[in-house]
Amino acid sequence: MxxxxxxxxxxxxxxxxxxxxxxxxxxxxxxxxxxxxxxxxxxxxxxxxxxxxxxxxxxxxxxxxxxxxxxxxxxxxxxxxxxxxxxxxxxxxxxxxxxRPPKECRDTSVTLSLQAGADPVWVAKQHGHSLMVMMRDYAKWIPGADKGRNLDAINRAISANSAVESQYRNREKEKTLN
CATH class of the missing domain: 1.10.443.10 (Intergrase catalytic core)
Known part of the structure; x- marks a missing residue:
């Protein structure tokens, strides 16, 4: 705050x-x-x-x-x-x-949150920042902070999509065979 x-x-x-x-x-x-x-x-x-x-x-x-x-x-x-x-x-x-001005405690809170891998949108909302301010002033603290979580989320989504597509293709094959 x-x-x-x-x-x-x-x-x-x-x-x-x-x-x-x-x-x-x-x-x-x-x-x-x-x-x-x-x-x-x-x-x-x-x-x-x-x-x-x-x-x-x-x-x-x-x-x-x-x-x-x-x-x-x-x-x-x-x-x-x-x-x-x-x-x-x-x-x-x-x-x-x-x-140090008291404001720097707030800046530290934002930085620590981003370094811990917290979602930048959530961090911005918590601290009352716009996304533009968040990305302009704090984006340098984001790279690598996610420790692979973002890529894992994308890979899970792709895998889930692939499984659904595979099930659809199998159903279509069964319809053709029947």
């Missing part, structure tokens, strides 16, 4: 049983928007780590209702991304890690 989508995430948009969240709003420059950056809502399937994070948040924020992620210092919803960014920068500095 984009940072602006994370800080706007409400508990009503979380389905822990199904392991999905509906991303349909954002918070930009301290203003709530009833839409995402692309104006297209999406259902995000949570991987095990993301689901664990949301589960941990339950004990912290669900009873308060409203926002899933709140500023731990104030207990209030995050006002904007800039406040989070300052805390992020301080945490990286304390860990002696070179600063």
């Amino acid at each position: 984009r940072p602006s989508e994370q800080i706007a995430l409400l508990w009503q948009d979380v389905d822990l049983r199904s392991g999905v969240v509906m991303v349909r709003r954002s918070r930009v420059l301290a203003k709530d928007k009833e839409r995402t950056k692309t104006a297209v809502g999406r259902e995000v399937e949570l991987n095990t780590r993301a689901l664990a994070v949301i589960e941990r948040q339950r004990t912290r924020t669900q009873l308060a209702g409203g926002h899933v992620f709140r500023n731990p210092s104030t207990g209030k919803p995050w006002n904007d991304e800039q406040t989070q960014r300052r805390i992020w920068a301080a945490a990286l500095a304390a860990a002696k890690v070179r600063y």
Whole structure:
């Protein structure tokens, strides 16, 4: 999720049983928007780590209702991304890690998904990208990531087709002989 989508995430948009969240709003420059950056809502399937994070948040924020992620210092919803960014920068500095914008966590998620062989269409939908953006910005991570799965799928389809064609030819031969 984009940072602006994370800080706007409400508990009503979380389905822990199904392991999905509906991303349909954002918070930009301290203003709530009833839409995402692309104006297209999406259902995000949570991987095990993301689901664990949301589960941990339950004990912290669900009873308060409203926002899933709140500023731990104030207990209030995050006002904007800039406040989070300052805390992020301080945490990286304390860990002696070179600063990277929070957006790079999202880029890493896309890259790891593609390298793991996830379907690029699914990855694009999960991250709120268009296919054009996915192919332009991330296509270099796709080659070889499928480890032969795409070719195997094509070969299975060809084999299945060949079997059907063979059955059809055999039936036609039987009709001719009868």
